[in-house]
Amino acid sequence: MAASPKLPPFDPADPLGIDDLLEVEDLAVRDTVRAWAADRVVPHVARWYEDGELPQIRELARELGAIGALGMSLSGYGCAGASAVQYGLACLELEAADSGIRSLVSVQGSLAMYAIHRFGSEEQKLRWLPRMAAGDAIGCFGLTEPDHGSDPAAMRTYAKRDGTDWVLDGRKMWITNGSVAAVAVVWAQTEGGIRGFVVPTDTPGFSAPEIKHKWSLRASVTSELVLDGVRLPDDAVLPGVTGLRGPLSCLSHARYGIVWGAMGAARSCFETAVEYATSREQFGRPIGGFQLTQAKLADMAVELHKGILLAHHLGRRMDAGRLRPEQVSFGKLNNVREAIEICRTARTILGANGISLEYPVMRHATNLESVLTYEGTVEMHQLVLGKALTGLDAFR
Known part of the structure; x- marks a missing residue:
């Protein structure tokens, strides 16, 4: 009888082994964006958030252009031509730093640039897209x-x-x-x-x-x-479209990025909660050793990695040209809602420290309240799915 293959060790950072689904190029994109965010955003974002500003936004845009993050899933005109999964991984890493940075990239690439790329004239594309891809023009x-x-x-x-x-x-x-x-x-x-x-x-x-x-x-x-x-x-005028199909198709593309991005905010809060729970002592031991805290961490991990797996699945469908708007609504509805719950649970693990900007938890939680609303509220995505499931339109 042949010996059983040796199992790889359990990775707390990737408990489902989702990285096994990624190609070398996917990992390279993820690592590049993660390193940029760790260097240029994470050390400063608490102060930006407290001050209510995003200083040097034009400089940040040019840096994002230099790493290919602006309009990255578009082809030609200076755009990176990355896959949908690679774009999603970038959104996850950017929102792990802050939702505002991911929003900058999403609006630039998935809304303004996407609209011009898909519906614009050749003259409009040549005038704007190369500058926008480089971060020299913000849209x-x-x-x-x-x-x-x-x-x-x-x-x-x-x-x-x-x-x-x-x-x-x-x-x-x-x-x-x-x-x-x-x-x-x-x-x-x-x-x-x-x-x-x-x-x-x-x-x-x-x-x-x-x-x-x-x-x-x-x-x-x-x-x-x-x-x-x-x-x-x-x-x-954009010559390629008339009617709501134009803006709604742009929104669907941007919502896809949110499906990934929300999991970045959730990951940041989860990792903060794990680190805190293993170092914070109460009653003579780390609070991570108590059953109630472990139950919270286990539930957070389950929803976080289910959400990442869902985002990856939708990304593969988009790359295959098979992603429907209803499926994007499915992802946006689930992942943002679960990300908020993960942030709130992380806040309870941190106790009073959870409201301090010394930690990212409350910043992510408040940001996600906006993400929950923009580009389709919970209720609108529920109705999109309700119509798809029943064939009955409940919007009016």
Whole structure:
């Protein structure tokens, strides 16, 4: 009888052996982004969060461009042409540092650049994508409005014809990168349906006042976009799409990154909880030696690595051209919800220290409250799945 093969040792950092599913190139991307975040973000982000700012954002964008993290899953025009799994791994590592950094990359690549890459003219692509891929031009994505978030079809921003030009009027709200962007992709109603416009932010009538007094995503630039008679030439419109299919397909691409990113925040909190539980002593022993703490850690590990496995599965489907929007909703709904629960449980293990910025737990927890809402609330993703499961539309 042949001897049983020797099993590899149990790895607490990878209890399911998910790394076995990754290629050498995947691991290289992950390690590159992790090293950059450890050097350029982690040592400073608590201070940025406390101060409510993201200093040197343009410098950070250029550094992210240099490692190929901007528009990394797009091909050509200076983009890295990475796989969906590699892009997901990058999102996980960036959000393990902070959700605001991952949001910077997601909005740049999966929303603004993706819209231009998929729906733009060749002239628009050549003008903007190489600069955006390098981080020399930051982009933003204007869809959400002050009174219309989950119902973008009711947007009030309007673009009307004036001769051969377009004139845009309206407001967009909660726009990441808005105040520092060189270009905005703005969606507006027209006589012929919803259209996307590539708007240089130095166009007269365009302004982007920064939103202050946030208690979430504080290390991130969030703005309102104000469009007062913004006059654009005819070639500013994205020619490749009319209707909500355009912005919604961009959102689906960005939501995919969130599926991975949320697990990065969860991993950071879980690792902090494990380290704390094995060093913090109460009643003469580390609190990690008590059954209730071990139960919490076990449950956190199960949900964390299930979430990473789900993200990996969706990434392989995206790389195979088989990922449906409903499946992205599945991932976003599950992973963000579970990430928040992991952060909250980690906070209980740290006790009072859990609210201190000396540890990343409360920062991740508050950031995830925004991630839970943007690019589709819990309720909207539940209804997407409900319709897919029953065939009945409950949105109205």
